[in-house]
Amino acid sequence: MPTGENPHSREADSWKDVYPSHARSPKTGVIRARTLDAGATNRINRADSTPLTGLDFGGQTPSIPGPRDPVLTDLGLSRTPDPDQPGLKRMPFLRGQSTLTAFARIRRHSGMLCRMEIPTGPTIGFVIVMMVLGEVFGLGVLALLAYWAWQRGRRRLEEWLGQSPRVGPSELLYSLSSWSLRELALTAQRATTGRPAISPMEPPLGRAWLDEVRFDPATITPPAASNISQERIRTVLGPQATRPVTLAIPLILSGMGWGVGVSGRARQALAEASALTGIGLNSGEGPVWPPEPQIAKPWIWQWSRARWQDQRAIGFRADMIELQIGQASEGGIVVKKPRRRLPPRVRQKLAGTGPFVIHGGLTAPLVGWVQSARRVGRGCPVGVKIPATHHVEEDLMQLTALGIDVITLDGAGAGTSGSPAVLTDHQSIPIAVAIVRAHDWLVSRGQRSTVSLVASGHVHSAADIAKLMALGADAVALGSVALLALTHGQVSGVLPGRGPTSLIFSGPGDRTRIFDRDLAAERLISWVEATEQELKTICASVGVTDIRDLGRHHLVTDTREAAIALGLAWHGDRPNPLDLNRLIRQLLNEWHRGLKTWAHLSRLLASPRKFPP
């Protein structure tokens, strides 16, 4: 073979050497598709008399035009190879290839046309033309119908709107303009069950004060901070206790009880996230999920008003004990559920044989309860959870008299797994206002440094957390947003048949078995890490290097109402150079800053260690 010559382009003796004539249909010269093994290709090459039969591709088969094919000639699509013409290629390279591939290569090498063709019936061109015409006609008819329907519907709509709405369908228009879909659903729920309607997750917040607050960025004095270490994000709860609680980030996963709220798998994921990020985990009103005390760090045991078989000695393992007096979504009311509504393992934990009951009010004098908690806690902080109320100062007065270390205020808009909607939607005051009032009251009594405040309710992001801390909170408890992060990536597994909460809420009809706790825990950890970064960013922007230095002077409001409610400056106000309050505030800030610097320097001088305190 000469150098550079295509080895596959050896010439065949004749056209018949390549394609035996009996393998073509008499009319169009179709060769049916089949795999050409080496033997078959040889047979083709030898013009073997064995007929080639095989697969039929749905009526269309690969074809090669026969000699003087009248159809192709008429359509002008190809040139007809002359079987008698010498010089057609012999093609040994076709061995072991499918017929389609073989035909493609034949065309490439010999210049012949190879295409799909319908063996019998109307020609392909005719079919294409008919299809196009059919589609055009169909679209035209549809357009006419739509035009006719629009014209007719428009007239009907006008007539319909003009009719009396008393019994007509236009009544819906009037109802929906004054009723929200939520209210309609709650009404339907009451009508169906005959019981108080419940609303899962967060209820609407009447006025989101936090959304009307902005950060006031640092510019020259002080400038924006450049670097905020993780140690500067830490918070200590109950500083007066023997064993105060340190949170790596000022966040607590709010009390979502096992069995009465979320499933065991969800509790496991929450505990793992707590351990691996250093944020607190509250056990909630349910019984203790057994692995939780060992995993979560720090772990807060909520001593609830329900009668579980949990022994008080579980408090030995707690980093903090919280006495649950009430919450925003329920207040301190009695809650009863049939025993069968609880998961089997949780049912076993229920003391007695009656229904599941969370007792209303205080089951014992608060003094005795606090003393018991102190005995069980062995020096850990003792906290109390109460709803945020308009008489928060009176509550604080009683609680501080008992020496409570941590007070958790649960504000309006706090989520729940199934509290009465009549309470969740219409009870408690917003957490921003409650925290401001509580902080101010504690400052006025000189107890701010001894009592820690935890804010809870309708907290969605790092911005909300930072704003609440600037308003006076020491830490923030999260519920719904943690559950959203927990279920991210798995919701599609239950939709549309079930809601996303079926993955994590325990109870009849839940889908907790398909809940992937590994994925969920990592999602929540990622969310916490992102929030930590965002908190640092906010601190840097307002010019503080420690999150505990966030104060009200870092916030301004969009509205005058928010400024009055939260005791902040409204950005519409012009600063008065003779404003005595402002001057005193500035002086106090400088004084505090100087004291902090002095304390820091004193610690450094007093410490012989290289490790910074």
Next chain:
Amino acid sequence: MRVHHVVILGGRFAGLAALHWIRRLAGHRSIRLYLVTPEEESVYRPDLVWAARAQPDFVRRTRFPLSNLCRMLDATLILDRAIGIDAQTQTVYLAGRTPLRYDTLFWATGLDWAWELVPGLGPARGFVCEDYAARHTALRLQQHPQGSFVVAAGPLRQDPAKIPNLATTFDGPLYEMALLWAYRKPRSARNHHRISLVTPASMVGQELGPKGRAVLLPLLKKAHIDIHTGATVDGVEADAIWLRGSGRLPAQTMVWMPPSAGSRLARDSGLDDGWGWVPTREHLQHRQWTNIYAIGDLNRATLPKLGHTAMVQARVAVHHWWATFNHEPLPPPYHPTMVSIMEIGQGRGLLTIQDVLYGGSREWVSVGRIPALTKHLFGRLYRRGYGGLTIMP
């Protein structure tokens, strides 16, 4: 005939081995077995060091459910946590239900981590002793930026007179992590990281004999691992460890063998030696209460975190109980021997069998692929047998 109540606390190596041995010896005759553990699943922990190399979801393969095992062995699974043991009334107090009476107690709850022994240290810094921690560590190592990777052991608080007296728990997993990470692929990635090993022990491989150390040390040096022995950690930050005398050691990613101070349950129950460890006799019975057998990590005579030791102790304890129960001749007492297989990268393992740590002189070391394969085979059979093997050590 009176039913004998046997309670096993703990569903890990020692507890599960005890469960298997009891059913093998006693069958189903007049013995009522209770397994008390907070977790629904047990985890084969020796495989968790693969967090250095594997995908995060490898931890799923290390878990096996305990409910199947208890059904198979006709034991009652109590998913709860023991919060106290009253040896006088033979009662175990549980966190979430009524107390449980026992005639014989096999106590294998292990030890508790004492993170507070090192300032700034906590689970969030990274460790691989639990499945969730190994999963998260694997994820972090996948995203590990170029920089320093530190494996560190926390101190062990114990009675100074205890034998063996070690500065930390069995830190073999740290060597495994460091070597697996050092020999990971691609080869080019190894040059961009600095690996450091920090241990309060005065030497590398404190739990190994001279031969084992002679093999391990060159392996660590060959992998360019910086070694800080006799280290006292003054504090831990997010990206650094402060060592007394050496100052700041950068650590973009760190994995800890947590500090330990014995068992809180032992301390709370007043059954410890004053340091959180349970003192036992030669057949692993409690010094004072003969119907309590302390096996596994919490035993005063144990080097913590060795699965093989826990399984052997379970065998000795159960055989002794069965012989006493049936008035038969007593089996030989427990002779501590340390058997461990460490992954050393490149598909090889380091097998050491020795009693040097306990005052003996025998030591046998093997390095190569066979030990690594043996470990993998053991792990597979262990998981498939729900913590039991056809031939138990």
